[in-house]
Amino acid sequence: MNTKENLMTRSGSVCELCGSADGLDIYTAPPFEESADRSILTCVTCRGQLMGDQPMDPNHWRCLNNSMWSTEPAVQIVAWRVLNGLRHEGWPQDLLDMLYLEDDVLAAAKSGMADADSDEEKVVHKDSNGTVLNEGDTVVLIKDLDVKGAGFTAKRGTAVRGIRLVENNAGQIEGRVNGQHIVILTQFVKKST
Secondary structure: OOHHHHHHHHOOOOOOOOOHHHOOOEEOOOOOOOOOOEEEEEEEHHHHHHHHOOOOOOOOHHHHHHHHOOHHHHHHHHHHHHHHHHHHHHHHHHHHHHOOOOHHHHHHHHHOOOOHHHHHHHHOOOOOOOOOOOOOOOOEEEEOOOOOOOEEOOOOOOOEEOEEOOOOOOEEEEEOOOOOEEEHHHHHEEEEO
16 A cells, blocks of 8 residues: 555545545655655645645634544644644644643654744843843833732832743733732833842
8 A cells, every 4th residue: 555545544534634535635744754654644725734835724723623632643743833833823822731742753743843942932021121031030110000900000110029921922021019910011111130
């Protein structure tokens, strides 16, 4: 049997990502060579978006909620890559948090994505003056801020010690003001020296 016949048998003649039977063909995730254990059977829609011939439609990829649980490493690799690429949508990050991949499968998934680990490193939090903020820094509020739901105003000049950086959002930090844990926009703070 050739690779496509093996994949048709393995998948039950449907797309291994969304379950469609339209225009089935082999998709091999870069940088791998075509083989039954490194390729998956995909429909025309999934393959077109994976190859960049069509724009990514985040709603189409909600199908990964089911297919990410496949026992096939090749399906897991593609699902992880797609979810990782769409994680700014919100819901894909929730799925990524649930998804468990064996170490070798996760390494293979990351190997085809040059920026899989560096995305988080690219998120740089800066204060209103452009100074880079780090976890644990102390900042000072540069304007009065109404704290919604807490019933008080955080006054200009208030020091916020031991800030936490909001992951994947360079415009937000977290800290305590008047005993309340709040999210603060970085445009309203200045790093304290």
